[in-house]
Amino acid sequence: MTAAEHAIAAPVxxxxxxxxxxxxxxxxxxxxxxxxxxxxxYVLALYGxxxxxxxxxxxxxxxxxxxxxxGLSLHWFVDLFTQVRTGDVKGAFERSVKLAAIVTVATVxxxxxxxxxxxxxxxxxxxxxxxxxxxxxxxxxVLSIGVGLLLHFIGIEGSWYTSAVGAQLSWTLPFGxxxxxxxxxxxxxxxxxxxxxxxxxxxxAMRLIVxxxxxxxxxxxxxxxFTLSYDEFARTLQTAGSLNTLPLEIWTMTLNxxxxxxxALGTVTTIISFAIIAICLGTIATIQKRRASRAPTG
Amino acid sequence: MDLGPGHIELAGVVKxxxxxxxxxxxxxxxxxxxxYCCLLGPSGCGKxxxxxxxxxxxxxxxxxxxxxGENVVGLPPVARRTAMMFQSYALFPHLTVRxxxxxxxxxxxxxxxxxxxxxxxxxxxxxxxxxxxxxxxQLSGGQQQRVALARAAITEPRVLLLxxxxxxxxxxxRVQMRQELRAMxxxxxxxxxxxxxxxxxxxxxxxxxxxxxxxxxxxAGPARDIYDSPNDRYVAxxxxxQNVLSGQVRTVNGHHAEVAALAGSGIRxxxxxxxxxxxxxxxxxxxxxxxxELVRPGKAPAxxxxxxxxxVTGVExxxxxxxxxxxxxxxxxxxxxxxxxxxxxxxxxIGEAVLVTWPIEVARLLR
Numbered sequence: 001m002t003a004a005e006h007a008i009a010a011p012v013x014x015x016x017x018x019x020x021x022x023x024x025x026x027x028x029x030x031x032x033x034x035x036x037x038x039x040x041x042y043v044l045a046l047y048g049x050x051x052x053x054x055x056x057x058x059x060x061x062x063x064x065x066x067x068x069x070x071g072l073s074l075h076w077f078v079d080l081f082t083q084v085r086t087g088d089v090k091g092a093f094e095r096s097v098k099l100a101a102i103v104t105v106a107t108v109x110x111x112x113x114x115x116x117x118x119x120x121x122x123x124x125x126x127x128x129x130x131x132x133x134x135x136x137x138x139x140x141x142v143l144s145i146g147v148g149l150l151l152h153f154i155g156i157e158g159s160w161y162t163s164a165v166g167a168q169l170s171w172t173l174p175f176g177x178x179x180x181x182x183x184x185x186x187x188x189x190x191x192x193x194x195x196x197x198x199x200x201x202x203x204x205a206m207r208l209i210v211x212x213x214x215x216x217x218x219x220x221x222x223x224x225x226f227t228l229s230y231d232e233f234a235r236t237l238q239t240a241g242s243l244n245t246l247p248l249e250i251w252t253m254t255l256n257x258x259x260x261x262x263x264a265l266g267t268v269t270t271i272i273s274f275a276i277i278a279i280c281l282g283t284i285a286t287i288q289k290r291r292a293s294r295a296p297t298g
Numbered sequence: 299m300d301l302g303p304g305h306i307e308l309a310g311v312v313k314x315x316x317x318x319x320x321x322x323x324x325x326x327x328x329x330x331x332x333x334y335c336c337l338l339g340p341s342g343c344g345k346x347x348x349x350x351x352x353x354x355x356x357x358x359x360x361x362x363x364x365x366x367g368e369n370v371v372g373l374p375p376v377a378r379r380t381a382m383m384f385q386s387y388a389l390f391p392h393l394t395v396r397x398x399x400x401x402x403x404x405x406x407x408x409x410x411x412x413x414x415x416x417x418x419x420x421x422x423x424x425x426x427x428x429x430x431x432x433x434x435x436q437l438s439g440g441q442q443q444r445v446a447l448a449r450a451a452i453t454e455p456r457v458l459l460l461x462x463x464x465x466x467x468x469x470x471x472r473v474q475m476r477q478e479l480r481a482m483x484x485x486x487x488x489x490x491x492x493x494x495x496x497x498x499x500x501x502x503x504x505x506x507x508x509x510x511x512x513x514x515x516x517x518a519g520p521a522r523d524i525y526d527s528p529n530d531r532y533v534a535x536x537x538x539x540q541n542v543l544s545g546q547v548r549t550v551n552g553h554h555a556e557v558a559a560l561a562g563s564g565i566r567x568x569x570x571x572x573x574x575x576x577x578x579x580x581x582x583x584x585x586x587x588x589x590x591e592l593v594r595p596g597k598a599p600a601x602x603x604x605x606x607x608x609x610v611t612g613v614e615x616x617x618x619x620x621x622x623x624x625x626x627x628x629x630x631x632x633x634x635x636x637x638x639x640x641x642x643x644x645x646x647x648i649g650e651a652v653l654v655t656w657p658i659e660v661a662r663l664l665r
Contacts, residue, residue, distance in 0.1 A: 188386065188388060190384045190385070190386060190388035191388050191390060191391075193355055193382075193384070193388065194382070194384055194388040194389075194390070194449075195390075195401070195405075196355075196374065196375060197353065197354075197355070197375045197376075197380075197381060197382045197450075198375075198376075198381070198401050198402035198405065198449065198450075198453060199375070199376035199402050199405050199406060199453065200401075200405040201405070204405045208401075208404070208405070209390055212392050213390070213391060213392055291392050291433060
């Protein structure tokens with residue numbers, strides 16, 4: 001194109017572009033506002049009840065269990081960790097975290113292995129899949145009673161680190177497997193084959209290719225495992241044995257504690273849950289960032 | 299006898315995935331060392347399965363695969379000294395270009411310095427030095443292909459296997475990368491086996507074109523043989539460029555068979571050695587589209603030509619030639635490629651009657 005032709009062509013194309021991206025003269029349709037209202041109510045319904053608890057936990061010594069809010073202090077948080085009458089919160093918390101850690105590790109390992117197994121179809125894979133997912137449908141409380149009954153029948157004493165682990169896995173594993181399947185669906189088997197083609201052993205392909213590529217997904221599975229276990233109530237109720245996990249402890253407290261320290265506990269556990277989610281998401285983000293930023297440093 | 303390291307022989311290779319259907323059904327093939335071979339066929343014809351069996355990602359159900367004269371069935375890819383370039387390239391998404399290319403050296407246990415030295419030299423060769431620290435997702439399709447090529451070539455294979463290497467690229471880039479592949483093959487001097495379903499790609503690149511259908515080889519030979527002298531109807535139709543007419547043999551004399559086409563007068567066809575025909579046999583013949591000449595009715599066709607009455611059903615301008623679609627010789631999709639200048643010196647329009655002619659000697663009997 002010569003300079004003269006450019007001069008002619010340029011204004012024309014600019015005019016065309018300007019026309020194409022000109023905003024529509026009418027504003028948003030009424031449906032936008034209707035749907036916005038629905039969404040606001042949805043969010044309120046989701047978080048409103050929890051937010052009530054958090055707000056009421058910051059009352060001062062005069063505080064009660066219902067609105068209106070009386071004063072503003074950290075009194076009930078102090079109370080939570082100093083008063084014995086509220087129960088064994090510290091012990092329950094430690095047990096819950098340990099239990100969640102055990103369950104998380106088991107969930108990650110078994111979900112990962114299940115994900116690997118389902119990379120290709122095998123005879124009966126459908127049945128195996130539904131067997132794994134089926135326990136999601138079983139009512140937790142009934143399952144818990146069943147586990148308790150069975151243990152009693154066999155003559156084994158249930159405890160939070162044995163029977164409760166098993167009962168919780170019946171809940172976290174199906175979720176872990178489902179998340180893993182979603183992760184695996186984006187895993188290209190050709191990556192693995194390429195690794196073998198280039199001379200990698202099975203173990204090298206696993207260590208250098210499969211696990212690094214799936215790492216963010218594995219963190220997500222861990223997150224699911226931890227939060228599901230940490231909050232689990234129904235399946236733990238009849239299987240935890242003589243010592244309570246945190247959700248069981250909170251439930252007990254609702255029966256005999258009539259102070260906002262109950263709410264303070266709710267706030268603290270929520271903060272811990274969110275902290276764990278933040279750590280996991282942070283880990284995923286770091287993995288991805290490190291990959292992207294390896295570029296300039298080389 | 300020394301066959302050369304990259305000589306490949308398939309002997310009676312059969313592959314069945316389910317025990318009922320043979321994806322590869324008794325393939326015998328010899329590929330000379332240092333050849334550029336294209337396996338050509340529609341999807342599901344078994345060409346990729348053959349490639350994967352040579353690579354060692356599948357094992358044949360029966361049969362032998364020899365590379366450089368030794369049977370490699372059961373050996374892992376590295377031991378075969380083959381390298382594969384996967385269809386979507388299968389670049390490791392979490393590794394930089396340099397680490398992707400150096401991967402084969404890494405798993406061999408080379409130190410970081412040593413493997414980066416070799417990888418950097420390889421990147422220089424394929425003009426990727428500027429992209430060494432990028433991730434695959436940050437590269438264009440053509441660059442990704444070069445990374446895949448470099449990653450495979452760094453293992454110093456004696457055979458490079460390419461699974462539809464150009465299918466992920468757009469038309470323009472495809473032609474360009476085709477050249478690069480061929481240049482790379484000349485540079486490396488190793489056997490390339492390239493799987494494709496695109497006829498033009500195969501005949502443009504290959505020393506040896508292998509046309510496949512339903513797990514069997516229909517014809518294998520130099521590109522020009524395949525295009526110009528197809529053995530059978532399938533090859534003629536798959537390669538395109540040929541008109542295939544069906545009919546019945548009317549008479550056979552010493553040199554020519556006369557075929558009674560479905561419409562019009564008989565067509566004389568030279569006999570092909572090795573194809574035995576008798577009067578009354580059903581037969582198919584092939585005539586290259588660019589051998590066909592269109593003559594106005596009333597004008598006398600040249601001597602020793604076949605002339606059929608036909609009707610123009612479509613005209614497509616293709617640039618340096620014009621594609622004229624015709625209803626002639628009992629075929630509703632008869633095509634003539636007329637050079638542009640010739641066509642426009644006396645253009646025919648849709649619906650016009652023409653004589654479709656070709657010299658007797660250019661037509662071929664098909665099996």
